[in-house]
Amino acid sequence: MDALPEEVVLHIIRFLEVPDIVHFQRTSRRHLTLARDSTIWKLECFNSSRAEALRRRQVLLGAQDAKLAELRNAVTALPGSDLTAWDVSQLRGSAQPRASVDPEYAARVQRVRALANWEPGYSDERLDYYEEFVHRHAPISLGWLDLPKARTSDKEELREATGVGVLHDSDEHVQHVIAPLDDGSICIWDVSERSTTTAGGRGKIVAQSRSGLLTGQSPTATSDSRIIMTETGAVECASVDNTHSKALFAVQNRLHEVDLTTLQLVSTKQYPWPITALSETRNGVPATIGTNWTLHLHDPRDPAFGANEQESSGELIGGATYSHASLTQPGPLSILHEAAAGTGDSSIWVAGRFTSLLNYDRRFFPRLHGTIHSGARIAALGSLPYPLIPQSLDLIRNPDIPISLLADARTRPGTTILAAAEYKGKGSLELYGLPRQEPYQNRQTASASKLLAVAPHGGRIVFSDGDGNLKWVERDGFSHVRTFNINDYVSAKDREAARSQDASAYGIWSSTASEMPGQGDIVQKIIPTHPVTASSTGLATQGSGRDRADVNQSNLLLWTGDGRLGVLGFGHENPLGRDQWHDGVEDPQTESAEQRARVDAEKQYGMAMRRALERNADEVRFVRGLGMGYQRN
Incomplete structure (x- = not known):
């Protein structure tokens, strides 16, 4: 085998089953590299996808005798019968197949079209399909971060996390988790990834501030601090500045800036109403602060931003305050900077309990730049730094569309905004393309309960709902990949x-x-440890040295409604490496x-x-x- 060219070895691997390919990786370093060829695993992912299952169904139907095909089409058109899976595909717009003269040729053409339609990667994106296959089929495991203990009376109790933020390294991989606790302190965990020579952070606590730092209470007044920390209950209440190792924490109507090196307060600013959402703080871009009725820009470099706002709501609405936008409806819950996706440097998107996405331009703030009507109440926003592919270019639903049009749409610049929402009591997964195009809203199969969080995860989209479920779908927002309930997992x-x-x-x-x-726990926030960015490749760094990053570490950091922090991984081992x-x-x-x-x-x-x-x-x-x-x- 060592004397064979790589092309021949790769051709042999294609005939092996998945368990045999995994065992083949262990024979040598050369075979390890070859057996993780992305093309091989992309085909394995496609073979087990729903797109391939639909294609096979179409091949079987198309291979039938012409008379049977006509009879089947006539029966399908009859009213009153229960709809089958094939009937559903008809309602989605695909044409009914006829008996093919050359079934093998038709099957090859349909497979090429189905593969091109399913492929989640874009032209300038390099996905690790070996990791994709693991994430789609491997068992799911959960590792919970150890929360500090507090002794009250004669019983030990665990502290609860009231928010979460992360520190990244130069490759945008999560290194540390920062969370405010219910006693008013700040705790930092090391979750750095393991390599072939190091064990990684393993979720160890590396630092914790004194109790009452964020509430102004004494370290012994933990009950008072808990009331203050949990009164507002904002999900987006922590924002970390990786460049300067500082973090913003929202506690009721006060915004605290904390130096993460010394865990000391740098500044405190008071707002007229309770803070309900914070944006990311990156690349020197001012953070956006959302209160119940206003939006503010916060830039600690500008002395004008450091001055306290007027506490009187009447004076604030009068327009005398520097740089704020008034909201006609209360309740912003999530703020997204389009610059975080690498496609712009001035757009601000705000969503919440109102039924539209609000768009502001930082250059003309506080003037409203535009809106996108949703009709749903949005709990969380995310972004995918690639364009939204419209449903009209679906090669399976529309057999007459050439593959070249889909390939051209994938090469265009753009961003896709992901929204987790609730519409008439049911979950709604919504995708909005920028520049503006027809959005896609999945309000039928997303969830029976409200969606709480959403994020891109490799070549898929993951979201959580009010029943404790985590669901992965393809990037089309519809095709189901897998589901996991955190309450079903017991370590x-x-x-x-x-x-x-x-x-x-x-x-x-x-x-x-x-x-x-x-x-009965739920997931309030999802943070991928390997975020999908326009500059990321999604491939594990193999290298030639002995210290090589381990595979299968694109995990998910979870913050639950019970105030717990966990890391969701794939495989039988604890994702924290314990x-x-x-x-x-x-x-x-x-x-x-x-x-x-x-x-x-x-x-x-x-x-x-x-x-x-x-x-x-x-x-x-x-x-x-x-x-x-x-x-x-």
């Missing part, structure tokens, strides 16, 4: 915690929400014999109390209905 650590749970969660006091950790040895030495302070004895004693006491309460519950159930049969009305 070994969670199972052990459930077994040793306090006895009050069982018996007659039990509830569905308390029987398992994370039950193992049994690491878990055993993770906290050196618990290694002493005295502390181990105390932990064992607490577990034994908890089990004894559980058995006692369960017996008490059995007695209550037994005597609850005694004598009821002898009562008379």
